[in-house]
Amino acid sequence: MRSGAIKNITIVTVNPTRDVVTDGGIIWEDGKIVYLGPSYKAEQLARTKNIEVEDGKGKILFPGMVNSHMHLFQNLLKGLGADLDLETWWPSTIKPAAVAYREEHVAAAATAGTLEAIRGGSTTLVDYMYAHPVKGLSQVSIEAVNKVGARLVYGRGFRNTGADHGFPVELIEKTADVFDEVLALKKRYHDKEDMVRFMVAPAAVWAVDAHGLQDTRDFASDAGVPITMHMLETETDNVICRERYGMKDAITFFEKTNLLGDDLLAVHVVAVGDRELKAFREHGVKVSHNPMANMYLASGVAPITDMLERNICVSLGTDGAASNNSTDMLETLKMTALLHKVNAQDPTAITGNKVLEMATIDGARSIGMDHLIGSIEEGKQADFFLFDPDACGKSSPCHSPVATLVYSSGQQSIVKVVIDGRTIINNGDFVELEERAVYEHQSEMARDLANRAGYPREFLERDWKSFVW
Ligand SMILES: [Zn+2]
Incomplete structure (x- = not known):
């Protein structure tokens, strides 16, 4: 058929x-x-x-959208940790849950998150999965997306450092083990290559050290597996590179570890200026813009119009549902256009047509799939x-x-x-799934996960004491 x-x-x-x-x-x-x-x-x-x-x-037919950055596992965390900045949100909201995930939670989140994304017109999802407190969760997540039927680029997220800065040891892995898993998964899904592809996804500069990033570059180049990474979401990346690695700034750290390349999809890219964008342009780095998360966590406005003028490929992502509260790209389309118009105080700063390109053909380019998807041809x-x-x-x-x-x-x-x-x-x-049943199961798993995460009551009720469960 x-x-x-x-x-x-x-x-x-x-x-x-x-x-x-x-x-x-x-x-x-x-x-x-x-x-x-x-x-x-x-x-x-x-x-x-x-x-x-x-x-x-x-009716109007549009190319399916490419959501170039999301964390499907976070679908169980919608509505938790509102009104916080990135540096407070991660330890209070994500960390307690990230160590508590088990197969049933990941399966429920990935299934429901994929349904929601498809409902909003996405057909290709870049899932950056970095919660691996137990083995086997990659497989669970991939199978869930596969079963619903979305095209998937699975970014195998990881961290190899950070215990001395309060990161849970359950989430710290050896890079060699991560790369072995990626190779095994690649082999396993070889016959579905156009439906399931892979990326390696070092979490951020505070989570992967210099050796880890160098190893990532070597692995990516040898195995032909692209890289995606949270980069310069806030000024914290620069601060950490100075304090922890004695580097001038984060871009120096990325250059020294050879991370920059045309197989790199950098996510967020908010705290950047001329030097960073010049380096990105020179190396052909692609960018995933996630305006909803940047606004939700008040991280700032990524200089997207500047990137577009420099011919940097910019795609769109929702980010995880924990910092967006949705996986719906339709909202992201509108927010992208409005944010950059008002930021530039110029209604022509970014057009609706450009936003659609970013969500379709540029999204496909950002993952090296523009010969297959991203337009109707x-x-x-x-x-x-x-x-x-x-x-x-x-x-x-x-x-x-x-x-x-x-x-x-x-x-x-x-x-x-x-x-x-x-x-x-x-x-x-x-056609094949009963939507309400999927969402009801997701709610059940979300409650179970939150109980396992053991959020303090004052965190859950800190605003209105209105928690429903
Ligand atoms: Zn993210």
Whole structure:
């Protein structure tokens, strides 16, 4: 199967000439787009191929979005640790839970987080999984995403230092063990290479030492596994590199450990200036921009317009649900546009069209998959969603497909999602999963995890004493 056809639609291709096809049609076979063009021709061709044609009248087809940074395991932590900065939020909110995760929690979080992400139009997820208090959680997370049907880039997160700075020893691993696991997983999923790919994901400068980063670079270059890392989310990276490593700043540390390269996807990149951006540009480093998390933790405004002017590839991520409270890329589209307009006090500083590119083709470039996904073109994988503006009051009426998607979309308007040719959502519902049951199970697992984490009552109730469980 993994075939289908739709007629009478508007197609926002995000192809190299950014064509929008009105009164268009699409056919996909064995997971790949085989035809894109006038609706009547799609209908004729589909008939000769014995493929049933769906009428998409009034609907708009967009390329599936690439969420270039998320932590699916954090889906169980929504709503905890609000109103804190990064340096307070991590030890109070993430640390107690991170050591308490077991298979059932990761499975519930990854399943529900993937459902939520697909509901919001994402078809490829970069999951940066760094909570490994027990062995085997990588496998659990990958299987959960796989079962729901999203395309996955699994970033195997790790830390190899930090015990003397209060990090739990359960989360500190030997880099060699991490790399062995990545190689074993790569082998295991070899036959699903386009659906499950891998990255190595050193947590941050405070969690991986100089040897660890050098080893990461060597492993990445030898094994052809790209790297993703939280970088310069706040000024703390520079402070730590000075205090702990006697370096001038974090970028010097990254240069000395040879980490910078065109296979590196740097996440956040907020506390940067000319020197850092020059180095990123020179080495072809890609950036994952996570505006919701940057705003939630008040980390600052990443200089995205400056990066775009320098031709640095910038993609979009939600970050984990613990610092966003959602895995919904639709919110991130709108926030990206609004944040950089107001920051520059210039409504043209970033356009809706550019934001859509960042979420699609630039997202694909940021993970080295732009030859496969990120736009609607013949020969590419069939990863897309169908948007019905009138299915949701928020997105109706629609004068401009992109403006509607970026500024007034709701998840209810995403009525069909196809990934690798497989229909995951049809007529507004998941085809194979009962959504409510998944979320109810997630809530149960979230309560169980919070109990295991042993958050102090005063942390849970510190604002309004309104905790529901
Ligand atoms: Zn993150």
